[in-house]
Amino acid sequence: xxxxxxxxxxxxxxxxxxxxxxxxxxxxxxxxxxxxxxxxxxxxxxxxxxxxxxxxxxxxxxxxxxxxxxxxxxxxxxxxxxxxxxxxxxxx
Numbered sequence: 001x002x003x004x005x006x007x008x009x010x011x012x013x014x015x016x017x018x019x020x021x022x023x024x025x026x027x028x029x030x031x032x033x034x035x036x037x038x039x040x041x042x043x044x045x046x047x048x049x050x051x052x053x054x055x056x057x058x059x060x061x062x063x064x065x066x067x068x069x070x071x072x073x074x075x076x077x078x079x080x081x082x083x084x085x086x087x088x089x090x091x092x
Contacts (some may be wrong), residue, residue, distance in 0.1 A: 002026065009034050013054065016061045028062045034071055039074060039084075048087040055091055067091075 002023050006017050012031045019027040035058060039051050059067040071088055078084050 005030060009037075013057060014056070020061050024062075028066060031058055031062065032066070035070060036074075039078065042084070045083045045087065048081075048084045051084075052087045052091055 002019055005027075007011055007013065007036055011032050012027070016027055016031055025064050035051065035054050038047075038054060040050055042051055055067055055070065058070070071091060075085065075088055
C-alpha cells in the first residue's frame with residue numbers, strides 16, 4: 001500500500017490512517033508535500049478552504065504540532081494572499 005502511495009501521492013488522504021502505524025514518518029512527509037503542492041496551485045477562497053480541510057485531516061492523523069508547523073510555513077510563504085490568511089486563521 002505504501003508503494004502505491006509513493007507513486008500516487010494524491011491518494012495519501014485515503015490511506016493515511018492505515019499507513020500511520022507502520023510508516024508514520026514517511027506518510028507524514030508525503031502528506032505535508034501533498035498539502036504544499038495543493039497550496040501552490042490554489043488561487044481562490046474555495047481552493048484555500050480545500051487546503052484547510054486537508055490540514056484538519058492531517059491534524060487527526062499526524063497531530064497538532066506538525067499541523068502548526070505547516071500553518072506557520074504557509075503563513076510566511078503566502079502572506080500576500082489575504083483570503084488564504086483568513087482561512088488559515090480559522091484553524092488556530
